[in-house]
Amino acid sequence: MTVQPVTPRAKRILMVGAPGAGKGTQADAIAKQFGIAHIASGDILRRHIAEGTTIGRTVEDIVNKGELVPDAIIMDMLRKPVMSASDTGGYVLDGFPRTVEQAEAAYRTAGTLGVGVQIAVHLEVPEEELIRRLLARARGADDTEDVIRHRLKVYEEKTRPLLDYYAQRELLIQVNGARPVAEVTWSIVVQLQRAFKRPSATHATPQTRVA
Numbered sequence: 464m465t466v467q468p469v470t471p472r473a474k475r476i477l478m479v480g481a482p483g484a485g486k487g488t489q490a491d492a493i494a495k496q497f498g499i500a501h502i503a504s505g506d507i508l509r510r511h512i513a514e515g516t517t518i519g520r521t522v523e524d525i526v527n528k529g530e531l532v533p534d535a536i537i538m539d540m541l542r543k544p545v546m547s548a549s550d551t552g553g554y555v556l557d558g559f560p561r562t563v564e565q566a567e568a569a570y571r572t573a574g575t576l577g578v579g580v581q582i583a584v585h586l587e588v589p590e591e592e593l594i595r596r597l598l599a600r601a602r603g604a605d606d607t608e609d610v611i612r613h614r615l616k617v618y619e620e621k622t623r624p625l626l627d628y629y630a631q632r633e634l635l636i637q638v639n640g641a642r643p644v645a646e647v648t649w650s651i652v653v654q655l656q657r658a659f660k661r662p663s664a665t666h667a668t669p670q671t672r673v674a
């Protein structure tokens with residue numbers, strides 16, 4: 464058994480925000496800016512559903528109702544892409560963790576694998592604006608206003624507590640996501656660049672891995 468250093472400058476970014484806050488759009492822009500992978504749990508799940516895989520058939524109903532998929536499925540599904548992105552510069556994770564339990568589970572796995580999370584970015588958008596955006600996006604799709612409201616409720620109950628979890632670890636960047644897309648991107652990039660320069664950003668997580 465040998466212990467070797469993980470790519471020391473791997474950037475690990477998490478997007479936290481309600482449905483409609485712009486996580487996917489911003490995660491894409493940040494991934495391009497820093498030359499790292501964009502990993503979206505919702506996109507991977509929708510791909511499984513479209514392809515009718517075992518995972519897809521198991522989660523279809525849950526996703527369509529706006530409920531959360533069981534942690535074990537999500538953790539299994541993300542392990543490989545996250546590990547491989549960690550070895551090649553890092554990632555922007557969009558849609559995970561969704562609960563404090565998932566964050567703690569990810570932290571435990573990170574501890575043993577040497578892949579920790581560095582910085583969470585919170586996109587804050589007022590609820591009326593979220594509903595407006597989600598209704599516009601839903602046109603032609605299956606999403607009803609009821610499902611949209613349910614998704615927002617699940618976010619408030621299960622995901623918002625994550626913000627305290629990260630704030631207590633000094634890993635949280637707050638961004639006003641109600642502004643034009645390019646302005647939001649700019650604000651995130653500037654804050655991330657500043658945060659990556661802090662010594663704690665590179666030493667906050669275990670930097671060794673058992674291979």
Ligand code: AMP
Pocket residue numbers: 482504505506508525526527529530531532533537557558559560561565614
């Ligand atoms: P999203 O595209 O991130 O809004 O995700 C779409 C749907 O996929 C969510 O409403 C959940 O049903 C499911 N999902 C995505 N990520 C997770 C996660 N980390 N934990 C549980 N369910 C998830």
